[in-house]
Amino acid sequence: MISGSHQINLKEQTLTLLPDKALYWEEKNILVVSDVHLGKSGHFRKHGIAVPGAVNEVNIQKLEELVELISPVKIVFLGDLFHSEMNEEVDKFKDWRKSHSHIEMILTIGNHDILTRFEFEKMGLECVNQFEMDPFIFMHDESESTDSEFYPITGHIHPAVKLSTKGRQKMHVPCFYFGQSHGMLPAFGTFTGNFRITPTKNDLVYGVVDKEIIDISTLI
Amino acid sequence: MKHLSTKGHHVIQEWFSAKGWETFPFQQEVWNAFLAGKNGILNAPTGSGKTFALWMPNLIKWIDEHPEDYQEKTNNGLKVLWITPLRALAKDIQKALQNSVDEMGIPWEIGRRTGDVSQSIKKKQNQRMPEVLITTPESVHILLAQKKYERHFKNLDAVIIDEWHELLGSKRGIQTELGLSRLHGLRPDLSVWGISATIGNLDEAMDVLLGPEQDSAPVIIKANIQKNIQAESILPDQMENFPWHGHLGLKLLPKILPIIDESRSTLIFTNTRAQSEIWFQNLLETRPDLAGAIAIHHGSLDRKVRDWVEASLHEGILKAVVCTSSLDLGVDFSPVETVIQIGSPKGVARFMQRAGRSGHQPGSTSKIYFVPTHALELVEAAALKSAINSEEMESRKPILKPYDVLIQYLVTLAVSDGFYPNEVYSEIKKTFAYQTLSEKEWNEILQFITQGGKSLARYNEYSKVEIEEDGLYKVNSRKLAQRHRMSIGTIASDAMLRVKYMSGKSLGVVEEWFIAQLNTGDSFWFAGRNLELVKIKDMTVYVRRAKGKSSKVPAYMGGRMSLSSNMTHILRKKMHQAVSGDYSDIELKTLEPLFEIQRDWSTLPSEDQFLIEKSFSREGCHVFIFPFEGRYVHEGMSALIAHRISKMTPITFSIAMNDYGFELLSDQDIPIEAALGEDLFSSKHLVEDIMASINSAELAKRRFREICQIAGLVFQGFPGQAKSNKHLQMSSSLFFDVFMEYEPDHLLIQQAFDEVMSIQLDEVRLRKALKKISGQEIILNLTERFTPYAFPIMVDRLRGKLSSEKLVDRIQKMQNQLEKHVK
DSSP, rough: OOOEEEEETTTTEEEEEEEETEEEETTTTTEEOOOOOHHHHHHHHHTTOOTHHHHHHHHHHHHHHHHHOOOOOEEEEOSBBBOOOOOOHHHHHHHHTTTTTTSSOOOOOOOOSSOOHHHHHHHEEEEEEEEEEEEOOOOOOOTSSOOOOOOOEESOOOEEEEEEEEEGGEEEEEEEEOOOOOOOOOOOOSOOOOOEEEOOOEEEEEEETTTEEOOOOOGG | OOOOOOOOOOOHHHHHHHHTTTOOOOHHHHHHHHHHHEEEEEOOOTTTTTTHHHHHHHHHHHHHHHHTTTTOOOOOOOOEEEEOOOHHHHHHHHHHHHHHHHHHOOOOEEESSSSOHHHHHHHHHHHSSSEEEOOOOHHHHHHHHHHHHHGGGOOOOOOETTTTTHHTSHHHHHHHHHHHHHHHHHOOOOEEEEEEETTTTHHHHHHHOOSOOSSOOEEEEEEEOOEEEEEEOOOSSSSGGGOOOOOOOOGGGGHHHHHHHHSSSEEEOSSSSSHHHHHHHHHHHHHHGGTTTTEETTTTTTTHHHHHHHHHHHHHHOSSEEOOOGGGGGOOOOOOOOEEEEEEOSSHHHHHHHTTOOOOTTTTTEEEEESSTTTTHHHHHHHHHHHHHHTOOOOOOOOOOOHHHHHHHHHHHHHHHHHHOOOHHHHHSSTTTTTOOOOHHHHHHHHHHHHHHSSSSTTTTTTTTEEEETSSSEEEEEEHHHHHTOOOOOOOOEEEEEEEEHHHHHHHEHHHHHHHHHTTTTTEEETTTTEEEEEETTTTOOOOOOOOOOOOOOOSOOOOOOHHHHHHHHHHHHHHHHHHOOOSSSHHHHHHHHHHHHHSOOOOOOOEEEEEEEEETEEEEEEEOOOOHHHHHHHHHHHHHHHHHHHSSSSSSEEOOOSSEEEESSOOOOOHHHHHHHTTTOOOHHHHHHHHHHHHHHHHHHHHHHHHHTTTSSOOOOOOSSOOOOOGOOOOHHHHHHHHOOOOOOOOHHHHHHIIIISOOHHHHHHHHHHHTSSSSSEEOOOOOOOOTTHHHTTTTOEEEEEEEEEEHHHHHHHHHHHHOOO
């Protein structure tokens, strides 16, 4: 078991929620990662906005560490893998992809993924709108229509929740969310914001706090 | 007065005589100093003839230089730049100056160049500059961002900075300093004069304006015009029913109705835009017959709406206007006979400034009423009344070395004609703000604008300012240049949405986050109207008139003001006067029952006592500390105290404060008794302790918002414009987190923390306050109920947070609490 991680059982499958904000599906040996936004810092820099360039390297470093730790057969990127057009950071990702040619990598296209399918395929990413594997269907945005009877696991909104308590303390925590109709992963990328969601009763919510996953369903 | 012999003097004197005016001695003094080639500051209030004091010597000079053909020569290029902080003032000055030259037959054109002047006029000016340009600090920089801007200034003789006290101590003041440094570079013999109201540090104000190195001794000329101000407090009939806390003051609304009725025209000043909307709404509901005779005025309303209100005030057709600091400055409203101030004005100078908006005719008396919003504010009222007579004015402390403004300025020069670093460096070193800027800092700033940070190979994708072969620093991308020109300025703002009727008429702007809480069909109160949200499209909120009542009033972000140090000083004096039993002020007399309750339940601290109260409630453990030093000092002191206690035991606090004191609240017992034994209020390790508190990062994050915008990291876009730059938008707080993680020694991060210490927490004042406490007897009372001193702090909603517990532990604790609750 990876330190700080948390195992849950969903649709009779074993899912490990990782403190690096990724999900591991044990039975199929699949790593699921959402909203990396690679190249975002480069995109900003190209337009004269000086974000530290190190941000991108950290993203690829984190991916590399996970792959070494888990050795998945497959990685599913739930969209918004790249923030925008081609730039150097995309090149760095290509190199990394090449060094793991034995792993199958699938990208469910997101709204920020504006490269052509051809370009994605060329760098060794299988490119789909949705990826089905019983009992789940993986995609970027849950609001996209689907006829599938499988449970959607999505990214896109970078979910976070607000916790408040006695003494009027409040904090924002990025989270994994599994509700009645669908599940959501937090954004993997470092240079990404959060969007506050308001879960309802019976939803399962797991916060990512200080490199640890904590069940916070009861606090909401 | 002498020196009246030249032709120039003669013409001006004749013009004055023809008008039936006399020249004041101070005006002549300014003329002489100006014509003798001196620079300086004129200390004079509005409506005293200050404009002509600095305008006439320019004309005298012109006439004396061209005694034969001063009435013929046209096309003379820009001679005088008149900088004002408020564009509303620009029109009036333009009119006054234009009239004078017209009547003297001098063919000068007086132009205006501010944000609200049309593009076509600006284009005409670019081809041919008028002889005089009235403008704002921002517009000067926008001129400097133009290609071949130097040509505009080759005939420039003088720059006058009006209302300099308003600019001093702000980043707009720094912008003014930088603009002047460039103009000085182009025109070394430039005359520079400032006009300032009375402030506590006039000498320093002059040093900042003119720079630390002056060739000839500059002068300060005082107009010495006294203004009579009559201040009166509105007192509640029964103290028992008057609230101990609050900030709206509506309880006393019935009492101001007769004042409005009896006065020809009244200005009602509130401290926030939301408060002005609420007061306007309530006035109308209480007195429907005033509809059409009263209006509202604040900074978020559409320019046209505001112009209409101002013009109507001027003509005397409005009975009352509810306003904010938006009407602190500006044109004369002669019909205004009375001013009402709702809640604390936070400083003596602001109170007097507002009072001065009434009784504008020379020699007449200004009348101001103070409406307290909660009981203790009556002490402030008493203090203000005493201060008016003593004329103790606040100082405006200049800001030093803000990197963000310098970065913006350098990019401004780079988007126009480019700059050579050596040239600009020697210019800015002559400004007050950047006199201590080291070469190392300068180089880091240059690296920031050219490479986006410290030089490393991986940064080569960065593009902004490029270095040409001959060493010229230049922005070549048109897109970048355009974006920069649109974001010149130092006033940070939230993303704003324009509010429009379906028919297209614009009402003003509101913060995006406010609208985000509303749904289509919801109604809200804005611009004195009840509106229904129809749809949101392209950064515009479309609305229609709503029926019925609505409760929502846009709240606006922005830090709350603190009492000035001057104000806290006189406030404490009044407090102690009451403690010693002197209730000669009517306000203190009215408060006597409240003071008695405070004495019964806790202690009424005297001058050499320092009060701390501790109590428990369902919320947890409360500790109230009362330094009476103003919000800013309390912000720093509370972070300091919380941090020092949290070093003794893992604990999480939430912190609230007002101008009188602050509260620490925790879900566990706060060991204040033990902490007091450990030199809790020592000023040793002050900076380290504050910096170590988590709060300092939170505060720095808040400062970083403005820094980000000024330095061009965050581009706001404009109301009513499509979000074309959405892909380049990121919140300043995310920028802050990323910089803190990857480049914690970044210039702008440093600046944010420096600003926390020097501006936000006002380190100097904080040290003084701690020193005072060390000489006082500390009284710790365990109270059963929240006392009159504590109560207003407790209900204050602006809370900070400080914790020495790990986040994980805190959540675990929350879970435990929850389980206990369930069991």
